[in-house]
Amino acid sequence: MNDNPLKRTPLYPVYADRSGVKLVDFGGWDMPVQFSDGILAEHRAVREAVGVFDVSHMGEIAVEGRDAEAFLDFLLTNRIRGAEPGRCIYSPMCRPDGGTVDDLLVYVLDDGVYLLVVNAANTDTDFDWISRWADSAFPGLRVENRSDEWALLALQGPGATALLRPLCRDFDPDGIPTYRHAGRRQVAGIEVLISRTGYTGEDGYELYCSPGDAGTLWTALEDAGAAPCGLGARDVLRLEARLPLYGHELSADISPLEAGLAPFVKLDKEDFVGREALAAMKAEGLPRRLYGLEMTEPGVAREGYRVLADDSEQPRLLGRITSGGRSPVRGSFIALALLDRGSVQVGDRVQVEIRGRLRAAEVVKTPFYRRAT
């Protein structure tokens, strides 16, 4: 039995007692895995209409100061130097050996003012990591864990813009390009930091507000027609969109290059943490690579299951599933698998070991789903 009580977001009182809500321990947080309609219905709501997610458990770390740009350009694999205020930059954050500490979003709020949004389970370790690097090479920088100051709601789906527009004061949310933010705005009478970002593969927005305002904002979005959605649906959506989940497709043992995130690893930067190891990996050829699979025989491929070649007698072990499950949009069972690089190509047949039996799957192109633009 865990002695520490589970953490709760500011939205917990709004939905915890609803009939049909299922709460689960998610990295120490008491979070909804689904609401009453269930995971597949919530998934459909986001693909076809609009859903709202409470993701307030995520961490927010402020990095501020004259040297903040140089520091972040050194700390992260993606390019931060030259990014103007208004940008939201996705970047892995690596160890010197090339393994991944976390993947995160950098909000360029102003010159020298940045907000890093990190995975909930990694907030404390990320803060330690960032602080230590700042202390060692960039004194005078302000690095603060401001996670308690923010609630975060994700509004996602093709209907998100139409739902949001009447609630927006003096601005059109559709005017925000993807991976950009519009700074502090008024939505439903509440001050929010709003960005055109998300983790579902659909159009959508992320809305940051004060913990005290979170319940009002959530209720306003639900009243306007957004379906409440939990972490279960979130996982189905991101898997179809081939978005990595730290702990599965990225980890201390899995580099962003192996996870297929090369566009976010700027090896041409002069220096950054992990640069040498990642450049060597690329030069020598990556040992492993993430591939998309689709089951062609009945069965559900799940994390950890072994993937073997389609050889006859003694099929070679190629690697393991990192994430898997049902794809409602494809009507099939899909998975991401970390396999020996070059061992397969799109169109090849492989076998997944599901509870002792080998079942056929095909290597397919990813993402598994791409929204019509």
Next chain:
Amino acid sequence: MNVKDGLKYTESHEWIRVEGGVAVIGITDYAQDSLGDIVYVEIPEAGTEVTKGDEAVNIESVKVAEAVYAPVSGTVKDVNAALEDEPELINQDAFGTFIYSIAMNDPSELDGAMDAAAYRAFVESAD
């Protein structure tokens, strides 16, 4: 929680309807609710020999894979073919959706199963 009278129940949340020498088997409303959306059901073919306690059926939901154990020994008689394309039928109507049936070798193997009242109490104490 919905519990139907006239059926037998196991601690692993299966219901059993005895029809002569055949045990017709499904999972309870409590089980489908805790599983969440069911996406795949793997059932042995008719004619398969099973022993009481065997992992006979596997039910996969979005979240988890759950084994369903044979409550009796015998031969698999009928299989609900509709579950291949519509596994969600179990979520929609757990008691109205059988999964498979077993022609029993020894019906007394069911003597230890619970009746509706005992299962109701069992579920209430489990939460």
